[in-house]
Amino acid sequence: MKFNLKSSVVKTREQRLGTIIGWKTGKASELSRDSAYTCAGCKGNGGKRLCEASGPFTQGSTCSEQMVECQAGNVRDAVLIQHAPIGCGTGQVAYNSIYRNGLAIRKLPIENIQIINTNIKETDMVFGALGKLEQSIRDAWDRHHPKAIFVGTSCASGIIGEDVDSVAVKMQEELKIPVIPMPCEGFMSKHWSTGFDATQHGILRQIVKKNPKKQENLINVINLWGSDVFTPILKELGLEVNYVIDLAKVEDLEKLSEAAATVTFCDTLSSYMAAVLEEQFGVPEVKAPQPYGIAGTDAWIREIAKVTHREEKAEAYIEREHKRIASRLKELRELLKGKKGYAATGSAYSHGLIAVLKELGIQVDGSLVFHHDPVYDSNDPNKDSLKFLVDNYDDVPKFSVSNRQQYQFYGLLKEVNPDFILIRHNGLAPLASRMGIPAAPLGDEHHAVGYQGILNLGETILEILAHKKFHQDLKEHVKLPYTKWWLDQKDPYILEKQNYAVE
Structure with missing residues (x-):
């Protein structure tokens, strides 16, 4: 199989996809043309490897650990443990605001995120901090009684080689809930989108049902915190939405494998989870353009209809929507x-x-x-x-x-x-x-x-x-x-x- 769920470590985007973070300004068509290669070093399709612009410094970005924070930290009945210095926890302030706003937009009960930082200090960098991690997991259970506990690593815990996996296994046996290690050190990948994959990898390994009962009308929508625009769209086809990962509950994550298909608003976000669900759980990824503009939305709806055998409903909906927006679009x-x-x-x-x-x-x-x-x-x-x-x-x-x-x-x-x-x-x-x-x-x-x-x-x-x-x-x-x-x-x-x- 292409994807390895036996390891807790996800392959970075550089390894899997050839992701770059710098390219000289040119035409979009030139970048598209120069991207026509396989990750196996251009073999088989005549493409060429992209030239990546590498600067002498970086002025500011974010990291994979923060993406785990904004993904796993936003599962409503779970807790995220940041095995990190307290500085890595500063993002909790912004993500708590985003989380609360997201809940309000979706008309869900408003609450704070549940993230605990282990507060790795200088002495821990010498003597290790697995004791702190174990205690933090117990604290998470005592305070919140979550349905799952995620454990995200950091540059600090990665540098000293903390055996997070062993603690996760021990605590899972003790608490009888999934305790999910997610290696996501900031230096692991040059682009933060690998953090999306790290969270999705952990969920696919330890939460998603391995022997699902299929639901023919259920569609996974991989998204962030946005408003609920997919329910009214897919309702026109007689389909029900399973929103993941942000603002979901653990039971929503469990039934990812039960769905009839997986869609998204952004291929960057969904790439890994959608592909693994198809390969290892038999949930087809809708192979269509993203739902933007008339051409993209038409193609997206038609492909969902094809996968779920609802072609007539789709064509009727498309025709109605074209007519509905025509006048205002012209204006x-x-x-x-x-x-x-x-x-x-x-x-x-x-x-x-x-x-x-x-x-x-x-x-x-x-x-x-x-x-x-x-x-x-x-x-x-x-x-x-x-x-x-x-x-x-x-x-x-x-x-x-x-x-x-x-x-x-x-x-x-x-x-x-x-x-x-x-x-x-x-x-x-x-x-x-x-x-x-x-x-x-x-x-x-x-x-x-x-x-x-x-x-x-x-x-x-x-x-x-x-x-x-x-x-x-x-x-x-x-x-x-x-x-x-x-x-x-x-x-x-x-x-x-x-x-x-x-x-």
């Missing part, structure tokens, strides 16, 4: 004519947002994605979201890969000079604002999904453009924190090109 296109947009998000999500922008008639001259997966785990061409974008919505001339580096973002925006940007990671939004460019921070990641999502995004863009004068005034009264030499540079990747790595 939005007229109102947004001549506007230029820019998407700066995770890779597959950005591909989807650009499709919606182009559906609205907005010019997209550039985009920044934080990493690039040349392939996804299913290795199915229908999941190639970048190629689908280029084939259906034309090219993006200034397409860039950069791992949330603000110093580059300035140059990228200066090259394109958009009227607005779309963003999910708000650290970049203030820089755009200081350049006179308003941003739409998409806190609800489902905002642009499906047919209604096209209208939603159009309305949001009109709202932020109404405030553009504020951002232009701000630009006139602030000073950017860069030297004149850097502000005058024409190439945002000039530092990377000094030691450009070609394999």
